[in-house]
Structure formats: C-alpha cells, structure tokens
Amino acid sequence: MLRHALPRAVPVFLLFLLTACGQEEPVHVSISPVLVVQPQPSALASHSYPGEVRARFDPQLAFRIGGKVTRRLVDEGERVKADQPLAELDPQDVRLQLQAIRAQVAASQANLNLVRAERYRYKTLLDRQMVSRSQFDNAENLYRSGEAKFQQLKAEQDVASNQASYAVLRAPQDGVIAQRQVEVGQVVAAGQTVFTLAADGEREVLISLPEQDFARFNLGMPVSVELWSQPGQHFSGRIRELSPSADPKSRTFAARIAFQAGKVPAELGQSARVYIQGEGASALSVPLSALSAEKGAPYVWRITQDNTLEQVPVQVGPFGEKTVPVLKGLKTDDWIVAAGVHVLHPGQEVRPIDRSNRTINVAAKE
Template sequence: MLRDALFLARLFALPVCLIAALSGCGPQAPVATTVRPAMVVQPLPSAQSMDSYPGEVRARLEPELAFRIPGKVSKRLVEEGERVKLNQPLAELDAQDVRLQQDAIRAQVAAAEANLQTVRSERDRYKTLMDRQMVSKSLYDNAENLYRAGDARLRQLKAELTVADNQTGYAVLRAPQEGVIARRLVEVGQVVAAGQTVFTLAADGEREVSISLPEQNYGRFKIGDPVSVELWTQREQRFPGRIRELSPAADPRSRTFAARIAFAGGKVPAELGQSARVYIQSEHAAPLSVPLSALTAENGATYVWRLQSDSTLKRTPVQVGAYGQESVPVLSGLQASDWVVAAGVHVLHEGEQVRPVDRSNRAVRLAAKE
C-alpha cells in the first residue's frame, strides 16, 4: 500500500513540474505601471484670518412709502413680497372728507366767478360814465378796486381747488417705481397720519448685503474697504465687494453699527432676503490653509504631499494652527503657489508619480502655476 501511494504522488507531481519548467523558459511580459489620478489644491488664505459677519441681501434703494394726507385705510391692494409696477395702486384712504372739501371749494369758485363778472360790468360802466364826466374818478377807482379784489379772490379759490384735487389723488398710494413690497405696516381700518410708513419698497436694481459691525472693531473699517461675500446658495464661491456705507451712530439696543456692502462687479445671483456672510481681512497677517483631508501624520510630525514640477510627490512637513471644521491654517512649510494632494493621502508614497486633477476632474498644469 505504501508503495502504491508513493507511485501516485510522483505521477501527479510530474505535470506540475513540467508546467513550472515551461513557464520559466519563456520571456516574461513587462508589468504596466499605472499612474493614479490625485486631486490637488493650492493653499488658500485661512478663514481664521478673516473676520466674518452674517448679513442679509437687501435692495440698494428701499424707499418707505406713506400717504401725504391723514385718513382711514379703506383698501389694501398688495401683500408683502408681491411685485409691483410703476404707478400701481397699493392702498387707498377713505376720501369722503377730501371730496366734500373739494365740492365746497368748487362751489366757492363758481360764486367767485359770478362775483367777478358783476364787478367787471360795474367797472366797465363806471369807466364809460367817467369818460363822459358824469361820475367822479373816485367812484371809478372804487369799482376798479372791487374788480381787482374779485379777480384775486377767484385766483385764490382756483389754487385751493387744485390743492383739493391733489389731495383727492393723494388718497391713493401708488408705487413710485418697480420693485417688491418688502414690508407692510398697516391694515384695513387703521387710521394713519400723513407721512406714516405704510409699505417699504425694495426697488429693482442693485443688491447689497446689510451687516452689523461690533463697537470694538468699528474704528478700523472705512468706506471702500474690500471684502468678500458668500451667499447661502453659493457656498463654494465668494463674490468681491466693498463697504459702501457705514452708519455714524450705533443701534441703541444692539450697540452695533449698520453697514452696507456693495458687490464689486458683474451680476451676482443674490435674491432679496437671502442669507449671506461677509468676510473682511483681519488686522493680523493671514496664514494659508489647506483642507483637513490633505494632512497626514507620522511619528508625531504633520506633513502634506506636495507636487513637484515632474508630477512626483514629496512629503513636506508643515506647522499647523488650530483645526477648523473643514480646513486648518498652515503657519509654515507651504507657499501660496504650491500644489498639495487633497484626498487619499494615506495611500501615497515618496517619489510616486501621479496625474494631478482639480475638483472638477480637469487636468492641472503644474508648470503654468509655478
């Protein structure tokens, strides 16, 4: 039995040996080297070196609309947030009193016209008699004065009638330009005074960001300072802007100073009421920052993978600051023109060649950036 087992083992081992011998005799195919893609970024100014202030997108022109006469609101024709056109009626007052006043003045105008016709006839008659030397000149002068007084009275009443007509028109509040009703401050049945704000209109045109600056930092800001604006719906992009307006007085409750930020150029997709954040350069020197995913550590040392001009990797030690939510400031070890790998750093090796791409999977030309 033992002899049979040894014979079978040798029989099965022979083909395996022949296959191994034949494979060793032929030429070996070269192993293809795969260059892996690597997403790279350049260091950016650290967000921790920028002072940020929350704000709201507002219209540059926000007129407060009010009636020019007092009265009781009888109709409210628009709602908050509604778009309006030029001269569109927004609200109406009960105009019964101004119409009665208008009718009274119109009746006085009619009486003054009849009186003027009478005194004109008297003046003309006395002039004829005076020319015939049948009446004295003093009587004619008296008739002339009555005519002049009647004419002046008629012109006065016509002016008052024009004012009454205007006040009747003032009972309807109209939009001075196209825009959106930002605020509504009255209800039907409410009695308002002349000049009391009824609506706030956000006029079409330029958009700005309204922010509040704290007391302790207000002194270092001035009109025209450059800023950058981040919109809530465009969080991956910052738009250039500048400080257009600074309030000279602090709000009595919040103790902050209101400021308006104008966009520097181009059309910005900013909508009314949209949340925004304004970034202003801090007083201290701005370090660079890289994404958290670009960092790795070994033996207590922190480093990044920096790309050289031939697309090979070099492990570069860096000194970092306090970690943020998405990025970390780099205090030393990098320059703004460097490119570093932003993802998958734990599987890379010193001197490894990669194919650099950006976040949109587009090839990065290192030579053009260095």
C-alpha cells in the first residue's frame, strides 16, 4: 500500500517546492558610493608660492598722544570686541591740563559777563546821550574780544577733554590681537604702533613674488589656493593687491590673494600654497589613484549626468608624487572617480561623494 502512495506524493511535493521558489523576494542591488574629485590645474603647468593666511583688514593700533603705559588689558591672540579698552596711559598730565583749561574757561566766562554788562550800560547811556560814541565803541570792542576769548578757550577745553579720553586705547572693531608691541612701564610716542588687530571678516593669503617674475603678474589675475590643513582641495582666488616696491631684505614683492568663494575655512596664520597658471598652459591634474590603464592606454572613470560610469581615455604627462597631469581628455567641470577604480565597470550606477563625505549632484551647474 505504501508503494502505491509514494509515487503520488512525490509530484505533490515537487509542485509545492516550485511554488515556494517562485515566491522568493527579488535581490536588491545596492548602489556603491565612490569618492570623486574634479581635475585641478597641474602644478607642472603653474607656478606655486607659499603663503600665510591673513585678515583682509589688519590695522595697526596706536595711542593718539604720548605717555607712559600704566595698564595693558589684552594679550596677543586674545579676541576683542569693538570699543573694548586695550591699554591705558598715565592720565595725570592730561587731566591737569584739562583742569587748567577749565579754570581759564571759567575766568573767561566771568570776564564775558562783565563786559556784556558794561556794553549794555554804555548802550543805555548812549541812547540818553550821556556818553560819547567812542566810549560805547570801546565797550563794544571789549565785549567782542571777551566773547572771542571765551569761544577760543571753550574749543581748547574740548581738545583737552578729547586728549584725556585718548589715554585709553580702544579696539575700533571686532577681531583678534595679532601682535603686541607694548609693555607696562613703556613710554610710547603718539602714533607708535602698540597692537596689530586682525579684524573679523574676510581672509586673504599673503605671498612673496620674486622680482624676476614680477612683471608678468597683474591685479585681478585668477589663482588657485590650497590650504595646508586641507590638502588636495583648491579654492579659487584672485590677486587683489601688489606691492609697488620690493622688500629691501628679501628683494621680493608682497602680494595679497583674495578668495572668490563666499566663506573659506581659513584661520589666521595657517599655511597655504598659491598656484598661478603659467602663460599658455592649460594642463589639468588628477590623483594617481584615479588613473588606470588597459593595454597600455590610460583612462579614468567619469561620472555622467545620471550617476553612471563611463570610461574616458586620457593623455597624461610625467607622473608626479601624488598627481599626474592630464593633457587631453578632461575638462575642469568633470567629476572623476578618485579611488577604487580597479573594481568598476562601464554603465555602473554609483553614488558620488566628495572628501567631506557629501553627496555630489553631478547634474547641477557649478
């Protein structure tokens, strides 16, 4: 009986097994993230100069009067607010001068009251024809002289009051004390620099240009800036300022580079390198890790508008330590894969990310 039932059970079991296999969920294919970069101006096709990040405005602060420093209220590197006191001079001399002027103003005020009363009395007597015209004119002149003297001393009092306030040096705006050149007990002259303030706001890069190449630089020339703290990331800039004369010691010309981007993560004193494109040079560079080859022909993986990969043959120059110049095949707005190129294949869908792990929208216009 078992022999007769077994052949009937086997087809039923197979049918159940095939039905279960048909109900399996489809396998989900994940989209792999890839590190992407844009080609940068090749160092072999440009000239690079080391520089230092500076503030766009760095005024040198000084007392408007001379004197002995009695208090220093801030240190180098300290952040200050606008109108914050930075240092003070001995105010004794300016206070005594202010007191002397105030006393002269009081005396002049009393004299003015006297000659004003005399003028009024002589005017009354003149109307009654009891004094001559010359006597009245003399009283009038004394009154005008007294009034002029009072106005002069009043102005001198205002000057002395301002001089007393100048004994306290205050910050003109928010910023950081970049340099300090004064100590308590030091006697300074009016206009002598005691602090250098790095004002908040824009940042620039200060570089030195050799005199043999200075003639080929001009204001507004585009450059590329690389911060030491962010290697491989370039920020666009321009030459904002060129010194008209060479430094007497180094025989180089100072130049200031302004960033063209809105806000650049550059801090005061950071090291930077400025790349200035050479005349007639248009080569780009990519990281060595982005380059691959097939049968001796070099190529890179470029991200298309729909986030898929395409293989792009390129013509390269001499290999550098970290980058290789690309003479033909790429444009500055291309996005290429910078790592893991040996496991990719044409048409593969990927998710492009930059070095800060941010997703890149390749279709967006820069």
